Amino acid sequence: MSTSPSVAVITGASSGIGAVYAERFAARGYDLLLVARREDRLRELASKLEALHGISVQTLPADLADESGIQAVEEALRSNERIEILVNNAGTAHIAPFTAGSAELHQADIMLNITALTRLSLAALARFQAQDSGTIINVASVVSLHARAGSAVYSGTKGYVLNFTRALQEEVAGSNVRVQAMLPAITATEIWDVSGVSMEDLPPAAIMTGENLVDAALVGLDKGEAVTIPALHDLTLWETYEKARLAIFESCLTGVPAPRYQEK
Template sequence: MSTASSTALITGASSGIGAVYADRLAAQGYNLILVARRADRLQALAQQLTERFAVTVTLLVADLSAEEGINAVENELRNNEAITLLVNNAGAAHMASFLDSSAQAHQDIITLNITALTRLSLAALPRFKARNAGTIINIASTLSIHARDETALYSGTKAFVLNFSRGLQAEFAQSGVRIQVVMPSITATEIWGHSGIAHAQLPEGTVMTTEDMVDAALAGLAQGENITIPPLHDMALWERYEEARLAVFGASRTGVPAPRYGK
């Protein structure tokens, strides 16, 4: 539960996961700053939330794939001392052959999925560090740890989100600042339509609702998880993955080429 003065800034808030985060955080008493490109959707959502929860909702119309939009949100994060929670949710995908898109289209996704998330985190963290309190929630994906054909760029950007978040978690481990990374699998959002894949093309039984995804992510946050994977039932699988990952990292610190590479 937030304090009366707490404000959450949510990117990509006009629909899908971001809109559900707005609803759930408003229910907890957070005032909100909602960031997205579509002013009409933000206005409709803000009206619903203020009527239902009597919280203050501020709208910031910004395109986070553009420098001007990133600058506007950075300034808000640096100057608004009420912000205690940042949800880096805005993102885009293009599920198609890497060669089917232009360099500019790829760059727009990289800017939105990586550059904006990085710079907004940098804008928020100095105040969080000074206060020794504050939370950043970064939305990654199970494709952070796996890539398939037609997911090269998206998987690469989400792998950055996962490892970037891990690094921040280590850096702030001894502080009151929290960084949670959330790894959804297939979630029923508009990103699929924009990516070129319709919901009907997705395997039956694999799609999670946005409501279930966000509720699980917030439950994970409340339970102290640094990495939350809403659809993963057998956490022993993740624990073995982590053990193997750390074992490979540790075993690689020899300074000597492996015998298989000898002459």
């Protein structure tokens, strides 16, 4: 029987939130498989983490907005039985009016934020369920809960991530497989460099560091939270939201149109 450490796979690992997840899981003794487009940054991070933590790091340069990139990571998830954690962190945002973006730009965003996350979750979860162990962390966003002008595609994709993750949680309930949705708010990462919004235009007090975000998210994971929102201080707001959301769903199971929609 192998005594090799378990492996954590982290997408979008070359910077920002993904790089912090890589460091934190390395500190916990996991070997790593780091996925991102920028091979030079992956190699630099791999060397640093191997030296600091004495773990083994593999790198897999892949563009998850491209079919071949998705397939490469799918194959790694299916073939490496040591993989116990998948962090679906890779994502992008373009903040602008919907009609200002091309169909090709929107499709690329959907491919990365939805298609890649879905297919990598499938590749990992099939094996995690078979072995009754494993963890998937899906990075969504607080815009899963509230969309604003200029974020139609980004908010839409992150809303998908949250609902997709909720459904997976119900499917693995009662097993030793864990699926967490993590919802960052405004976070200091390089996503702003491509988003069309400068961090200089954001309220400084609202910006969380990637380190604080991931550390809080991992506390939530360790506590068994299904949905973790690191920036939310008043938990009763979430509890009220969840109660109302479920009540709305259950109240719709009547088969009868509401009186306000019935002609008099």
